[in-house]
């Protein structure tokens with residue numbers, strides 16, 4: 001943004017509002033600037049209405065279809081003054097419940113005092129013919145909330161906070177918003193609102209909070225704890241929490257922080273307990289989730305189910321139907337499912353997890369059990385459904401999850417009070433399930449419901465907190481079958497064999513000739529790596545191997561650097577979907593979104609609406625990792641329409657921050673998805689990201705073809721680096737202690 005000195009200033013009265021986006025406040029209006037005449041002004045001016053006086057700083061620009069416009073950077077707004085302006089304002093419908101006729105009578109009666117009366121003495125409005133007391137009070141109330149919104153906007157603008165916060169804040173706190181914000185600016189640090197801790201902290205200090213105020217210290221501690229959920233921890237050791245918070249807040253006196261922590265413990269907002277040989281500090285919800293999962297898992301593992309009569313005969317029939325003979329481990333898995341209330345089924349690629357899962361499903365069907373199939377992501381659920389020939393759901397969908405914007409929490413329609421009807425639930429890709437989702441799932445199972453958890457513990461762990469699958473396996477408490485034999489068919493695949501090699505800490509075979517499905521293209525430098533990847537996507541794979549570009553996924557361990565996803569996305573977009581041929585595009589932040597682009601939703605949004613391509617069905621929710629293609633960029637409505645596998649979603653400007661280009665995605669984001677061809681850039685990346693689990697997960701995403709482009713020394717570095725990032729989780733210790 002340019003300095004305000006360099007900006008032009010125009011002043012005038014709003015003549016008409018041409019367009020206003022209620023969600024983000026984007027407004028196009030006609031400003032009457034006296035001698036200069038009417039000027040079209042665009043920018044964020046939520047709630048602006050005719051009659052208001054505006055002083056706008058900004059710059060002139062030329063819009064392709066609408067001509068000369070003034071783009072507002074900062075706006076000072078004055079309530080309408082003078083009878084005409086007050087009339088224009090009220091007659092425009094700016095205040096709910098007041099139309100042109102009422103506005104005329106009000107101004108005739110009260111003149112330029114009308115707005116004061118409306119705000120402070122609305123009962124006086126009964127003087128006007130036809131206005132009852134009830135209506136007068138309602139008009140006053142509407143005006144006050146309108147004013148509340150305006151003041152909130154002014155407060156946000158004055159403190160350098162995004163105006164887009166006004167609507168969600170107002171939805172949450174109503175008329176009290178300003179008061180609430182002033183008394184606790186840290187409420188802004190919340191996933192939905194997305195304000196950084198440092199911005200809220202700046203605000204807190206600027207409204208006069210002392211650097212060592214308990215409120216600040218407690219907010220810092222809570223922020224550190226919740227921030228660390230994103231690193232996968234369910235708790236933090238007390239000394240680490242205190243140290244990290246002291247650094248965050250720049251306070252030296254850790255004693256004051258210790259006191260702050262005590263206060264939080266006393267109020268039950270955090271729990272401290274000696275767990276896993278640590279003085280563990282948990283946020284209450286995480287503590288509760290971990291205890292709940294441990295208890296329920298322990299109870300279910302003790303629950304012995306009765307095997308159906310003639311189990312062997314049933315197994316024979318299933319094998320006949322599937323046309324295979326189970327290997328001993330697979331047989332054991334299916335048999336175990338007959339008698340265990342909960343079980344784990346684990347193994348690497350090609351060891352027959354899916355085949356065994358289908359066996360378990362067939363067994364449950366033969367036993368007359370109503371069985372639900374689920375997976376943590378939409379893509380994983382889709383694949384599971386296709387492989388099993390019945391519908392599979394995401395766990396969120398199975399539980400009918402909704403986002404409650406008032407509390408900022410997820411609400412599960414199915415829980416203890418309304419459990420799932422299913423007699424058995426089978427979950428695939430369990431490595432991606434975090435502790436809170438597991439808690440929700442377990443809470444929704446009826447007392448006698450069976451649960452089969454299938455997964456590969458060597459995949460990267462869940463994005464959310466906990467080390468669920470790993471902890472369940474290592475606790476030794478849950479009945480488990482681990483599949484180790486690689487099937488002949490799978491063993492012919494270099495993808496499968498190399499994945500196993502990497503998992504054992506051996507180098508993948510990078511020089512295997514050209515008849516396989518696993519290739520290595522050596523490029524010593526980053527620019528060469530990026531160029532080769534672009535060429536593979538654009539020409540080599542589509543033309544030489546018949547794999548269309550939309551079935552190729554480029555992966556990188558990192559977002560930054562030349563071979564990180566941000567830069568690769570720009571290069572691949574330029575090659576596959578360049579601008580300039582009439583396809584509409586829109587710049588947003590560091591990205592250009594263009595019609596035809598592949599994009600990814602990067603956070604869970606439970607509220608966003610979608611409709612089916614054929615218009616027959618509609619619903620809500622697009623989730624982190626969902627991949628789609630841009631159908632339309634509408635510059636007039638400022639919307640971008642995306643097709644997610646047949647579900648059509650319209651993104652308004654305020655939602656665009658949830659969308660990213662997806663020609664290249666990080667390996668972490670690709671978890672749980674499979675692609676026909678995968679190209680992995682192995683060149684740049686922090687040591688933490690050049691890790692064995694990342695390479696293993698990348699390889700196992702490929703169905704037909706896997707290509708590494710880059711430096712073999714970096715490949716070796718990844719294989720050697722098996723230091724998994726430590727996750728603080730108490731589940732394993734808790735399970736071990738259970739009676």
Ligand SMILES: Nc1ncnc2c1ncn2[C@@H]1O[C@H](COP(=O)(O)OP(=O)(O)OP(=O)(O)O)[C@@H](O)[C@H]1O
Pocket residue numbers: 324325326327330347348349350351352353354355356487488489490
């Ligand atoms: N008992 C069996 N007899 C013959 N072939 C089998 C048997 N079990 C599995 N297979 C074959 O081995 C291959 C791998 O099996 P499956 O897809 O079930 O493994 P997976 O562990 O789910 O692998 P991935 O994790 O890679 O999806 C498949 O081609 C499957 O048909």
